[in-house]
Amino acid sequence: MFLTTKISNPNYTPEVFGKTMIINFSVTMLGLRDQLLNEVVQFERPELEEARKNLIVETSQNKATLKGLEDTLLSELSKESDVPLVDNVPLIETLNTAKTKSVEIGKALEVAKETNADIEVNRESYKETAWRGSILFFAMSGLSQISEMYEYSLSSFMIVFMNALSTSRKDNILQNRLRNIKEKLTMLVYDFTCMGIFEKHKLMFSFQMVTMIMDGSQELNQIELDFFLKGNTSLDAVERKKPGPWISDNGWKDI
Secondary structure, eight states: OHHHHHHHHOOOOOOHHHHSSSOOOOOHHHHHHHHHHHHHHHHHHHHHHHHHHHHHHHHHHHHHHHHHHHHHHHHHHHSSSSGGGGGOOOHHHHHHHHHHHHHHHHHHHHHHHHHHHHHHHHTTTTTHHHHHHHHHHHHHGGGGGTTTTTOOOHHHHHHHHHHHHSSSOOOSSSSHHHHHHHHHHHHHHHHHHHSSSSEEEEEEEHHHHHHHHHHHHHOOOHHHHHHHOOOOOSOOOOOSSOOOSSSOOHHHHHH
């Protein structure tokens, strides 16, 4: 029996955990980045994405054929026979055929490996755009911690994402085109999210977007952000005396 829930972090009792297998199928930031990368490449370079899909199918078929050859060889060799191995013509023919096909498949797999490396190099340019989309989705979905009303599905986000790809300004220079997509996507996600949240939460959402984008670009000073959000969390007493009663104890500790 399978039971599913859409709750992002369901709270089950230890008895339930002990009797069942809990599987988390929720998307991760890196996993979503890879999914969005497929969508971006499919939109911008459909021939590249088609070649990648065909390569996956071809590689899978070759590996399955190779496994089938190995099983056939093991099956033939394990059969009992009164004929000596060197005189068993059908077995020798099977071995020769398997060897020939195995070499051909091995070469095909090597070529596929090189081709896949070339495709990944071309796809690498679009990763930054997909990463921005993943960050924005998690910034948006994080609002559910404030209120259960702020629940956004991945399917609704994908509509906004594809809209950004189709409406962002075209440019023959790749870097300019990618920058246009990121700017358009950021604006559309912000507008889409702000339609469904209270005014008092809009500034906090934009702050969350900015800090997550900076963190994704390795530009965020996490120590400063923690201090900004929490203040001085040290348990040690302040050695210097407070200069005046108009400063609170926590304020002087932070200073």
